[in-house]
Amino acid sequence: MPKECPVALIGQKFMGRAHSNAYLKAARFFDLPLEPVMHTVAGRDAAELQAFARRWGWANWTTRWPDIAALDAVRLVDIGTPNHVHAEHAIAMLEAGKHVACEKPLAGTLADARSMRDAAAKAKKCRTFVWYNYRRCPAVALAHQLVRQGRLGRIYHVRARYLQDWGGPGTPLLWRFQKKYAGSGAHGDLNAHIVDMARFITGEEITEVCGAVAETFIQERALPDVGPTGQIAAGTKGSRRKGKSDVDDCVLFLTRFKGGAVGSFEATRLATGNQNANSIEVNGEQGSLKFNFEDMNLLWHYDVGTDRAVQGWTRIMCTSAGNHPYAGNWWPDAHVLGYEHGFVNMAADMMRALGGEKPVVPLPDFADAFETQRVLEAALISARQRCAVKLSQVR
Numbered sequence: 020m021p022k023e024c025p026v027a028l029i030g031q032k033f034m035g036r037a038h039s040n041a042y043l044k045a046a047r048f049f050d051l052p053l054e055p056v057m058h059t060v061a062g063r064d065a066a067e068l069q070a071f072a073r074r075w076g077w078a079n080w081t082t083r084w085p086d087i088a089a090l091d092a093v094r095l096v097d098i099g100t101p102n103h104v105h106a107e108h109a110i111a112m113l114e115a116g117k118h119v120a121c122e123k124p125l126a127g128t129l130a131d132a133r134s135m136r137d138a139a140a141k142a143k144k145c146r147t148f149v150w151y152n153y154r155r156c157p158a159v160a161l162a163h164q165l166v167r168q169g170r171l172g173r174i175y176h177v178r179a180r181y182l183q184d185w186g187g188p189g190t191p192l193l194w195r196f197q198k199k200y201a202g203s204g205a206h207g208d209l210n211a212h213i214v215d216m217a218r219f220i221t222g223e224e225i226t227e228v229c230g231a232v233a234e235t236f237i238q239e240r241a242l243p244d245v246g247p248t249g250q251i252a253a254g255t256k257g258s259r260r261k262g263k264s265d266v267d268d269c270v271l272f273l274t275r276f277k278g279g280a281v282g283s284f285e286a287t288r289l290a291t292g293n294q295n296a297n298s299i300e301v302n303g304e305q306g307s308l309k310f311n312f313e314d315m316n317l318l319w320h321y322d323v324g325t326d327r328a329v330q331g332w333t334r335i336m337c338t339s340a341g342n343h344p345y346a347g348n349w350w351p352d353a354h355v356l357g358y359e360h361g362f363v364n365m366a367a368d369m370m371r372a373l374g375g376e377k378p379v380v381p382l383p384d385f386a387d388a389f390e391t392q393r394v395l396e397a398a399l400i401s402a403r404q405r406c407a408v409k410l411s412q413v414r
Contacts, residue, residue: 021051024373025058027087027117029108030099031071034122034150035060038097039075040359041366048348049367052374058093061086084108088115095120095373101200102127102207109135109385113142118373120148124211124395125388127202129413132392139385148369149388151215153297155364157337157356158318160344160380162220162301162308165320171303177217177274177282181209182296186268186288192240196264204266206233207395209286209297214391215383216299217284220308223276225394228408231272231401236289240264272398284398316355344379 026042028035039057046054060077061084062068072080081087087096088111096112098105098121105126112119119139126132139147153159165171186196186205194200201207218224244258269287276282290296297312309319309332318335338355340347345364349356368378383391397408 021046021054022374023056024053024094024370025056025090025092026095026097027059027061027090027093028057028077028097028099029061029084029087030122031060031062031068032099034099035062035071036075037152037359037362038099038120038150038366039077041362043076044359044363045366045370048363049370051367051370052376053370055095055366055370059087059090085111088112088117094118095369098122101194102202103131103200106131106135109147110138113138113145113147116142116145118146118148119385120150120369121385121388122150123215123388124202124207125149125385125392127198127200127207129392129396132389136385136389146373147385148365148372149383149385150362150365151212151219151383151388152361152365153212153216153312154219154380154383155345155361155368156310156312156315157343157345158310158316158335159216159220161318161335161337162310163222163380164344165308166220166222166301166303170306170320170322171301171308172305174221174223174276174278174280174301174303176302177221177276177280177299178302179213179217179282179299180285180296181205181213181287181298182285182290182293183209183288184291184293186237187291188237188240190240191243191258192262192264193243196240196266197262198265201266203270203395203399204235204264204268205286205288206267206270206399209288210270210272210284210398211391211395212297213284213286213299214394215388216297217282217301218391219381219383220299220301221276221278221280223278223280224390224410225274225282225397226277226410227275228394228397228401228410229273229275229281230405230407231270231398233267233270233399233402235264235266236268238264270398270402272401274394315357 042055059079095118274282307321337343
């Protein structure tokens with residue numbers, strides 16, 4: 020029998036549901052050295068929180084998140100709150116000797132992210148994790164492995180886009196549209212994912228943002244009368260009163276990588292007709308890879324070493340046990356996975372890491388996620404000042 024790892028969760032909205040489901044399922048589908056046990060969930064609304072705890076299987080609940088620091092039984096604290104309070108929550112739990120998992124982006128500001136990285140470095144006995152869950156899609160994990168095997172050779176180009184369309188003029192002024200809570204808009208929410216994916220797949224760091232553009236198309240939004248019902252914006256209703264949206268609706272930027280490759284990144288919540296088009300293409304001397312989350316079980320591979328007469332893109336269904344990361348823990352070949360499975364795969368890898376085993380593919384910690392935050396900051400500086408920004412200038 021595996022040992023238990025009591026977990027506490029701070030925040031119970033959209034990400035709280037995704038993380039709770041992951042802790043429920045991880046030990047059922049994976050043989051783990053530690054089994055996550057759902058000890059305590061913290062949130063602000065007592066009535067809503069009690070119902071959430073009962074539905075998702077949390078043994079205890081509290082409206083006082085600092086009390087979690089004093090719970091000796093809890094080993095891992097998971098932070099699923101808005102970006103502006105990540106630092107406060109994470110640093111308090113690290114100082115209490117807890118392992119910490121945090122939603123992305125690491126923080127709303129570079130200063131907060133830096134303080135979290137530094138606190139993690141001081142808490143030498145504590146492990147940190149950041150929920151860049153797309154790393155745990157079998158297709159993305161396979162792309163990472165193929166690049167490590169040298170299948171693409173020298174990398175030339177990275178093209179990444181994260182396109183959504185839920186942030187139109189009818190969407191009220193949720194916290195994600197307010198800088199004081201989110202730090203940025205589509206940039207921190209979506210570009211964070213594709214910057215992490217690019218760094219993860221290529222194994223190369225971005226050294227310069229060569230240029231960027233940021234735009235806020237919808238500058239006023241209705242103040243919400245009814246908040247989202249467990250999802251990003253579903254069920255939200257606005258009042259007649261309006262408030263200022265002071266974050267970006269879209270950010271596009273160009274980069275250089277340490278190995279000489281160039282990259283392009285684009286994130287928006289106003290790409291009409293694109294619901295969750297998180298995609299990346301990596302072109303190398305010996306081949307290329309393509310991934311789009313809207314077909315998340317597929318990875319496309321082009322190999323220049325094949326006979327020219329039949330050369331073309333190979334469609335890989337990444338569901339084969341023993342051949343594709345995580346696939347063997349789920350269903351028979353081609354019985355496809357969905358959004359929630361990336362979170363379950365990550366919860367399993369966190370339990371492996373805390374239990375002294377290696378994760379299937381590398382887990383991002385606070386220091387790793389800080390490097391992504393530096394790129395995000397450089398892009399915002401570039402857009403604001405209309406200039407190139409070297410990452411060496413963003414510390």
